[in-house]
Amino acid sequence: MKKRTLRVTIKDIAAASGLSIASISRFLNGLPVRADTAARIEAALAHLDYSPNAAALYMKGRATGIVGLILPEISHPFFSLIAEGAIEEARKNDQLLLLSSTEGSRENERIAVDQFARSMLDGLVYIPVSNPADLPALESFKDLPLVVAGRVGVFPGVPHVYSDGDKGGYLAAKYLIGLGRRNIGFFGSFWEAPCTTSELPEALLTPNSGSYSTIHRFKGYLRALREEGIPYDPARVVICGYGYTNGAEAARELLGRAVPVDGLLAMTSIVAGGGMEVFRGQGRSVPEDISIIVFDDSEIMNMAVPRLTSVQLHLRRMGVEAVRSLNRLIAGEEVGDTMLDVSLKLGGSTRSRT
Amino acid sequence: MKKRTLRVTIKDIAAASGLSIASISRFLNGLPVRADTAARIEAALAHLDYSPNAAALYMKGRATGIVGLILPEISHPFFSLIAEGAIEEARKNDQLLLLSSTEGSRENERIAVDQFARSMLDGLVYIPVSNPADLPALESFKDLPLVVAGRVGVFPGVPHVYSDGDKGGYLAAKYLIGLGRRNIGFFGSFWEAPCTTSELPEALLTPNSGSYSTIHRFKGYLRALREEGIPYDPARVVICGYGYTNGAEAARELLGRAVPVDGLLAMTSIVAGGGMEVFRGQGRSVPEDISIIVFDDSEIMNMAVPRLTSVQLHLRRMGVEAVRSLNRLIAGEEVGDTMLDVSLKLGGSTRSRT
DNA sequence: TTGTATGCGTTATCAT
DNA sequence: ATGATAACGCATACAA
Numbered sequence: 023m024k025k026r027t028l029r030v031t032i033k034d035i036a037a038a039s040g041l042s043i044a045s046i047s048r049f050l051n052g053l054p055v056r057a058d059t060a061a062r063i064e065a066a067l068a069h070l071d072y073s074p075n076a077a078a079l080y081m082k083g084r085a086t087g088i089v090g091l092i093l094p095e096i097s098h099p100f101f102s103l104i105a106e107g108a109i110e111e112a113r114k115n116d117q118l119l120l121l122s123s124t125e126g127s128r129e130n131e132r133i134a135v136d137q138f139a140r141s142m143l144d145g146l147v148y149i150p151v152s153n154p155a156d157l158p159a160l161e162s163f164k165d166l167p168l169v170v171a172g173r174v175g176v177f178p179g180v181p182h183v184y185s186d187g188d189k190g191g192y193l194a195a196k197y198l199i200g201l202g203r204r205n206i207g208f209f210g211s212f213w214e215a216p217c218t219t220s221e222l223p224e225a226l227l228t229p230n231s232g233s234y235s236t237i238h239r240f241k242g243y244l245r246a247l248r249e250e251g252i253p254y255d256p257a258r259v260v261i262c263g264y265g266y267t268n269g270a271e272a273a274r275e276l277l278g279r280a281v282p283v284d285g286l287l288a289m290t291s292i293v294a295g296g297g298m299e300v301f302r303g304q305g306r307s308v309p310e311d312i313s314i315i316v317f318d319d320s321e322i323m324n325m326a327v328p329r330l331t332s333v334q335l336h337l338r339r340m341g342v343e344a345v346r347s348l349n350r351l352i353a354g355e356e357v358g359d360t361m362l363d364v365s366l367k368l369g370g371s372t373r374s375r376t
Numbered sequence: 377m378k379k380r381t382l383r384v385t386i387k388d389i390a391a392a393s394g395l396s397i398a399s400i401s402r403f404l405n406g407l408p409v410r411a412d413t414a415a416r417i418e419a420a421l422a423h424l425d426y427s428p429n430a431a432a433l434y435m436k437g438r439a440t441g442i443v444g445l446i447l448p449e450i451s452h453p454f455f456s457l458i459a460e461g462a463i464e465e466a467r468k469n470d471q472l473l474l475l476s477s478t479e480g481s482r483e484n485e486r487i488a489v490d491q492f493a494r495s496m497l498d499g500l501v502y503i504p505v506s507n508p509a510d511l512p513a514l515e516s517f518k519d520l521p522l523v524v525a526g527r528v529g530v531f532p533g534v535p536h537v538y539s540d541g542d543k544g545g546y547l548a549a550k551y552l553i554g555l556g557r558r559n560i561g562f563f564g565s566f567w568e569a570p571c572t573t574s575e576l577p578e579a580l581l582t583p584n585s586g587s588y589s590t591i592h593r594f595k596g597y598l599r600a601l602r603e604e605g606i607p608y609d610p611a612r613v614v615i616c617g618y619g620y621t622n623g624a625e626a627a628r629e630l631l632g633r634a635v636p637v638d639g640l641l642a643m644t645s646i647v648a649g650g651g652m653e654v655f656r657g658q659g660r661s662v663p664e665d666i667s668i669i670v671f672d673d674s675e676i677m678n679m680a681v682p683r684l685t686s687v688q689l690h691l692r693r694m695g696v697e698a699v700r701s702l703n704r705l706i707a708g709e710e711v712g713d714t715m716l717d718v719s720l721k722l723g724g725s726t727r728s729r730t
Numbered sequence: 731t732t733g734t735a736t737g738c739g740t741t742a743t744c745a746t
Numbered sequence: 747a748t749g750a751t752a753a754c755g756c757a758t759a760c761a762a
Contacts, residue, residue, distance in 0.1 A: 029494075029518060031755055042733045047757055056731060073494035077434035078755035081738040086431075088474070088495070096463065097456040097674070097692075106451040109477045113484065118491055120442070121475040123463045130467065137472055140383075140427035141442075142496075164383065266675045295679040302681075320451070321620045325649040325679035327656075338451075385739055396749045401741060410747060432739035435754040 030072040038066035050074070080142040087117045089348060090138045090146040090166075092131065094213050096123040098264060099320035100290060100337060101149065104171060107341025108147060115349060117144070126151055126213040132158060139164045145348045147171050147341075151213045167351040171344040173235065174359075181357040183344045187235050190333040190364040191242025194287050194315040197331075197366055199250050202375035203285035203313055207258040208243055209272045209297065210236040211289035236289055239317065239333075243287060257281045262293065269296025277304055284375060286314045291323040291330055294371075298326060309373035315366075328370025336362050384426040392420035404428070434496040441471045443702060444492045444500040444520075446485065448567050450477040452618060453674035454644060454691060455503065458525060461695025462501060469703060471498070480505055480567040486512055493518045499702045501525050501695075505567050521705040525698040527589065528713075535711040537698045539671075541589050544687040544718040545596025548641050548669040551685075551720055553604050556729035557639035557667055561612040562597055563626045563651065564590040565643035590643055593671065593687075597641060611635045616647065623650025631658055638729060640668045645677040645684055648725075652680060663727035669720075682724025690716050 032046040039046070039062040049055050049063045080086045091108055093101040105121065112119045120143060122134035131151055135158045138146055145167035150157060160177055170182045198206050212234065240259075247254050260275050262268040269292065276283060277300070288294035294316045298308055306312050309328060316323060316330050319337040323330040343360050351357045386400040393400070393416040403409050403417045430440045445462055447455040459475065466473045474497060476488035485505055489512045492500055499521035504511060514522075514531055524536045552560050566588065594613075601608050614629050616622040623646065630637060631654070642648040648670045652662055660666050663682060670677060670684050673691040677684040697714050704711045 029755095033755075043756080044733060044735095044758080045731085047755095048732085051757080054731075059731080073490070075435075075496075075755050076494060077431040077440075077496045078738090079757090080431040081429075081435065081740095081755080082757050083738075084757080087491075095460070096450065097453065097460040099451065099453070102451040102453075102456045105475075106449070106477055106479075109450065109475065110479070113476070113487065116491070118495060119475050121459075121463065121473050122467070123460055125460075125464070133467065136427075137470075140430070141472060142429075142431050266678050292675055292679065299678075299681075299683075321646055322676055322679060324620050324653075325646065325676060327653075327681040329653075383739095387739075397740080398742090398749060398751090399747085401739095402748085405741080408747075413747080429739050432754090433741090435739080435756095436741050437754075438741075 029075070030070050031075065032072070035063065035066045035070060035072055038070060039063050077142070085144045085352070086142045087115075088120055088141075088143050089117055089345060090120045090122070090141070090143045091149075092122045092124065092134045092138065092146065093149040094124055094126045094151050096121065099292075099318075099322055100172075100264075100335075103319055103337035104149065104341040104344070107338035107343075108171075108345045109341070110338070111342040111345040115345075117345075117349075124151060128156055132162075135162050139166060145169070145352045147344045147348055149173065150176055167348060169344050169348045169351065169357075171340055174238065181347045181351065181359055183340055183347055183360040183362070185235070185335050185340065185362045186364050187238030188242040188245070190317055190335075191239035191244075191287065192246045193242070193364065193366050194239075194317075194333050195243045195246035195285075196249075198285035198287075198313055198315065198372065199246060199252065201285075201313060201372060204250075204252050205258065205282045206243070206247070206252075206285035206287065207260070207276055207283045207312075208240060209269065209276075209286065209288045209293055210240060210259065210261045211264045211268070211293055212236060212261065213264065239287070239289070255281065258283060264290060264293060266292050266296040269293035269298075270300045271296075273297035273300035277301075277306075284312055286312055288314060288316045291316050291318045291320065291326060291332070294330060295322075295326050309371050310376070313372040315372060323369065326371065331369040331372040332367045334365050334367040336364075383429070384424050385429065386426070389417065389420045389424060389426055392424060393417050430496065439498045439706070440496045441469075442474055442495075442497050443471055443699060444474045444476070444495070444497045445503075446476045446478065446488050446492065446500065447503040448478055448480045448505050450475065453672075453676055454526075454618075454689075457673055457691035458503065458695040458698070461692035461697075462699045463695070464692070465696040465699040469699075471699075471703075478505060482510055486516075489516050493520060499523070499706050501698045501702055503527065504530055521702060523698050523702045523705065523711075525694055528592065535701045535705065535713055537694055537701055537714040537716070539589070539689050539694065539716050540718050541592030542596040542599070544671055544689075545593035545598075545641065546600045547596070547718065547720050548593075548671075548687050549597040549600035549639075550603075552639035552641075552667055552669065552726065553600060553606065555639075555667060555726060558604075558606050559609075559612065559636040560597070560601070560606075560639035560641065561614070561630055561637045561666075562594060563623065563630075563640065563642045563647055564594060564613065564615045565618045565622070565647055566590060566615065567618065593641070593643070609635065612637060618644060618647060620646050620650040623647035623652075624654045625650075627651035627654035631655075631660075638666055640666055642668060642670045645670050645672045645674065645680060645686070648684060649676075649680050663725050664730070667726040669726060671718075677723065680725065685723040685726040686721050688719050688721040690718075
């Protein structure tokens with residue numbers, strides 16, 4: 023009942039200028055008005071601090087200037103950088119961002135999609151938990167313009183904005199091989215692992231798992247091995263999560279398998295950091311004994327000692343492009359996928375095998 | 377204009393159940409209805425997938441379930457952890473979070489406050505850029521229930537949720553002194569520095585600068601020094617930003633001053649990381665030559681070698697408490713400040729002076 | 731060109 | 747207990 027806040031409405035302006043609300047509305051929307059009418063309205067506007075009511079606009083079927091962003095974990099640098107870019111682009115378009123962080127849980131994701139769909143969004147950027155099974159049905163989005171970021175091929179017909187994971191995996195492995203390293207490990211990261219470490223890493227290669235970024239990088243890694251005539255050994259692949267302790271566990275697992283390792287690809291700096299601690303603890307030096315390349319775009323890769331060599335992602339850019347694609351979609355344009363290029367950024371964690 | 381999406385409204389339910397929209401509304405709001413009417417409505421509801429329209433709710437002055445969060449930089453772990461907590465608590469209350477990241481700019485902050493004020497929020501959690509000057513006037517928030525997080529004393533009469541910075545600075549300095557270190561440096565971080573490094577660090581002590589977290593920690597640091605009878609030397613204080621390179625620059629600056637240093641307080645792990653790289657480069661070992669303590673709550677402190685000793689913040693908790701305070705405020709309760717405790721978490725970056 | 735009137739989805743105030 | 751209806755802020759079809 024109680025008025026939430028007594029804000030200025032077009033009605034107030036109408037009263038102040040002695041015109042009808044229709045005229046005010048027309049003026050505000052750039053429709054033709056007589057010069058003196060415009061003047062009177064502007065005069066009223068000058069000392070009235072009017073701002074349009076988003077809710078009322080929405081009820082008229084107009085855009086609200088609010089776009090949604092659903093992601094697994096806002097406190098992970100991978101996603102927070104995407105979010106930063108998305109917010110930046112949204113602001114440029116005078117839009118606001120409704121955010122939901124699902125903590126890597128499908129259930130929370132379902133809730134978020136549900137809430138968002140009933141909310142007054144113009145559109146939605148969706149970064150699903152990287153588990154292709156059990157995805158929300160496309161219907162759940164209820165005609166909401168939709169863009170998927172950070173993943174490939176999640177929903178057919180929906181624009182995806184993602185990094186060239188295959189190229190990244192390829193570049194990284196190729197570079198390590200060029201350094202004379204042939205026993206290259208791979209730490210695949212998942213929010214919800216599709217299988218345990220003990221299960222065969224070949225699960226990575228099942229056809230329906232195309233939406234994982236890890237998979238694409240893994241394929242690039244395999245491609246490089248094949249190209250160099252190096253046989254692929256599943257014993258060098260460990261599946262883990264995205265945290266520091268996950269990396270440490272993966273390293274213990276890998277070393278425990280007693281298979282030679284002189285190179286490693288890790289999906290993110292934090293995982294590599296955990297791994298490096300274990301390597302150090304077991305007398306393996308980085309980069310001499312084991313050279314490491316991570317996929318990252320944050321300052322965190324500089325925290326490691328030595329500084330990590332990385333497949334440089336363009337996460338902020340990804341957020342920007344996602345919102346851009348979304349806005350083109352909202353505008354009714356036809357929008358395709360956007361693949362962002364990657365490149366190698368050298369640090370101290372890689373060195374030639376002596 | 378064109379319907380955005382043909383969603384189910386109470387009108388549809390009314391039609392399906394042969395009742396009036398008023399009855400539907402009453403039922404939905406838990407007002408008394410006859411048993412058979414309830415049954416008919418529930419039957420209609422069962423296969424109609426209704427969800428209330430937030431915009432319409434807002435127009436009737438009801439809560440929309442949307443709270444705002446304005447912070448300087450979502451990709452910085454300090455803020456992203458707070459955001460994570462805020463989102464978590466919001467979700468528990470079936471609320472959504474509208475986020476704006478201002479990139480540390482007052483102008484963007486002004487825009488965000490403006491946008492938010494005209495948007496359909498129930499309330500706002502505000503983490504201002506840490507510059508007490510030029511704050512948006514309290515009026516700008518237009519009666520929006522407001523909570524400030526991460527800072528103290530920004531707006532009189534508004535609830536603040538923050539860490540005990542004074543205790544943190546005190547604990548850290550006291551611990552270093554206990555290790556036999558008496559020449560303790562201090563890297564103060566600001567998003568928009570109130571003065572340059574070359575200006576006197578005493579600027580830190582001006583009375584109107586109370587809203588900086590750096591200041592409170594600095595005061596605790598001074599208190600510990602005083603308690604131990606160690607004279608304060610401004611030459612050991614360097615002012616910098618929050619990035620890795622800022623830390624490196626600060627370290628160069630500090631070493632360049634040719635004043636003895638055997639301990640250091642840094643406001644965050646990233647800054648410490650940059651500093652450590654420079655220290656290493658100049659032959660100073662951590663923790664032997666220089667012991668370091670940071671203020672942090674993220675996994676990043678583990679990335680450093682050695683692992684950083686930290687004043688453990690409770691950032692996620694801060695986000696949770698901020699939204700809680702906000703919701704109590706929205707509910708009309710009287711809400712005071714909330715100060716979160718801190719504690720020391722030992723890592724490898726501190727060691728007894730030999 | 732301008733004003734009047736209607737409707738968007740919902741709640742609240744009336745009658746009934 | 748229920749139904750008709752006004753109102754919220756705005757855009758617009760229509761009348762003037």
